[in-house]
Amino acid sequence: MADINRTIQELLVDYAEALRDGSIPVFLKSLTREEAQRITSSREFWDATETVRILNGVGFADKAVTPNVSLFISRVDAKIASRLKKARAPSRERRGVRAKPVTKAEKTRKSI
Amino acid sequence: MQHTRKNKGLAVNRRLRKGLKGLMDPDPERRRRAMESFVRATFESFIRCLYRYLGNEVECEDVLEDVYADIWENPERLCNVTSDRELLRTVYLYYMRKRLRQVYRRLNRNLHLSQEGLKRLVAPEIGIVELLSQEELRHVLRRMIGRLKARERRAIELWMEGMSNRAIANELKTTVGAVKMLKFRTILKLKKELRNYNRKD
Numbered sequence: 532m533a534d535i536n537r538t539i540q541e542l543l544v545d546y547a548e549a550l551r552d553g554s555i556p557v558f559l560k561s562l563t564r565e566e567a568q569r570i571t572s573s574r575e576f577w578d579a580t581e582t583v584r585i586l587n588g589v590g591f592a593d594k595a596v597t598p599n600v601s602l603f604i605s606r607v608d609a610k611i612a613s614r615l616k617k618a619r620a621p622s623r624e625r626r627g628v629r630a631k632p633v634t635k636a637e638k639t640r641k642s643i
Numbered sequence: 644m645q646h647t648r649k650n651k652g653l654a655v656n657r658r659l660r661k662g663l664k665g666l667m668d669p670d671p672e673r674r675r676r677a678m679e680s681f682v683r684a685t686f687e688s689f690i691r692c693l694y695r696y697l698g699n700e701v702e703c704e705d706v707l708e709d710v711y712a713d714i715w716e717n718p719e720r721l722c723n724v725t726s727d728r729e730l731l732r733t734v735y736l737y738y739m740r741k742r743l744r745q746v747y748r749r750l751n752r753n754l755h756l757s758q759e760g761l762k763r764l765v766a767p768e769i770g771i772v773e774l775l776s777q778e779e780l781r782h783v784l785r786r787m788i789g790r791l792k793a794r795e796r797r798a799i800e801l802w803m804e805g806m807s808n809r810a811i812a813n814e815l816k817t818t819v820g821a822v823k824m825l826k827f828r829t830i831l832k833l834k835k836e837l838r839n840y841n842r843k844d
Contacts, residue, residue, distance in 0.1 A: 540827035544808065546764075547826070551805070553699030555765065559747065559754055567755035575831065577763065581770050582834040588695035588777070589784050590803035603704065604682050610712040611675050618671075 537566055539573045547583040551591055659684035659730075666718040674715055682711060688731055689739075691777055696743055696765060706746060710738045728776060732769065740766040787836040795829040798822060 537545065542562075549558035562570070570576050658680050665677020689710070693703040714721065720737045724730045743766035754761065775783065788796055794815065801811045812822045 541823055543830065544823040544826050547802075547830070548808070550696075550698045551802075553697065553702070555698065556747070559756060559761070559764075562755050564755040567757070567760065571757060571760045578834050579827070579830045580764065581767070582830050582837060584695045585780055585784060585837070586799070586803065586830075586833075587698055588691065589781050591694070591698065591805075600683060600686050603686065603708075604679055606704075606708050607678060607682055607711045608675065610708055611678065611715050614712055614716060615671060615675070 536563070539569055539576050542566060542570060543576055543579050543583070546580065547586070550583060550587045656684060659727075663721060663724065666714065667722055671715075674718065678711065678715055681714075685730070685734075688727070688777070689734065692731060692735060693739065693743075697746070702746065706739070706742045709742050710734065713738050713742070731776075736769060783837070783840055784833075787833050787840070790836065791829060791832065795825060795832070798825050799829055799833075802826065 545561075546558055549555050662677055662679075662681025662684055666674055666681060668674050668677065686707075689707055690700075690703050693706055694700070697703050697706070714734070720733055721730065724733055744762060747761055747765050756764070788799060791799070798811055798815065801814055806814070808819045808822050808826075812819045815822065815825075817825075
């Protein structure tokens with residue numbers, strides 16, 4: 532991906548490689564303005580990306596290391612718990628009403 | 644109750660049916676408990692689906708964590724699901740795509756690719772990939788690769804084994820540029836075959 536002015540063929544092959552290696556952000560960052568424009572206007576590129584994804588899904592998804600599901604479930608549960616907590620917490624507005632700072636004018640009014 | 648009746652006709656396995664039924668419960672705590680069987684039943688297919696777009700296990704897990712939490716929060720989209728395929732398609736359309744886009748949104752400020760282009764690249768519209776199961780895809784791909792010329796087939800097979808362009812070039816006794824061209828032509832050829840397959844079936 533060191534080339535600066537890649538052809539659409541090279542760009543597709545680089546995209547396929549980045550997808551295989553899990554380094555899409557690196558590929559995206561490597562695109563120059565001209566290359567990005569070339570990609571946007573190329574129908575061939577968009578047509579081919581779907582096939583690349585299929586190749587990636589069939590060829591490499593099975594080889595990928597499957598993580599421990601039980602551990603993953605506890606992660607999901609923790610995420611849900613944090614969302615539940617957020618939903619149950621009083622909203623900012625309500626809290627705002629309760630903890631509204633007393634203005635100077637109000638203070639003087641009270642003392643009077 | 645209505646959802647329960649609907650789910651009775653599901654062409655999905657028991658664990659998933661149980662998980663889906665539990666997800667339709669209005670009580671968030673009960674929905675939370677139902678998530679376990681739902682995650683166990685769907686985890687493998689969901690992570691494989693995400694892998695097609697990210698190609699990275701760690702990112703897949705992070706995205707999937709959010710996807711499951713979103714499903715727990717708003718499970719309404721899944722109430723009419725009747726098959727595994729439909730489930731995957733619905734989850735991709737309404738939950739995964741949103742999260743996939745978020746992964747790359749933070750990068751967008753420094754990129755030359757437009758927001759629309761980025762969307763199309765990282766979280767595309769529904770296509771053949773989402774309509775076929777992993778088994779079907781494998782079968783179709785094997786058939787399509789079998790129809791390629793020997794050199795094209797070898798290039799794709801070597802690439803799928805994880806070889807770099809240079810290593811493939813050495814193996815085929817050609818240049819890196821020629822390998823890139825060969826791969827590009829072969830991918831387009833596969834795409835054409837895939838389109839024909841889709842039209843026939």
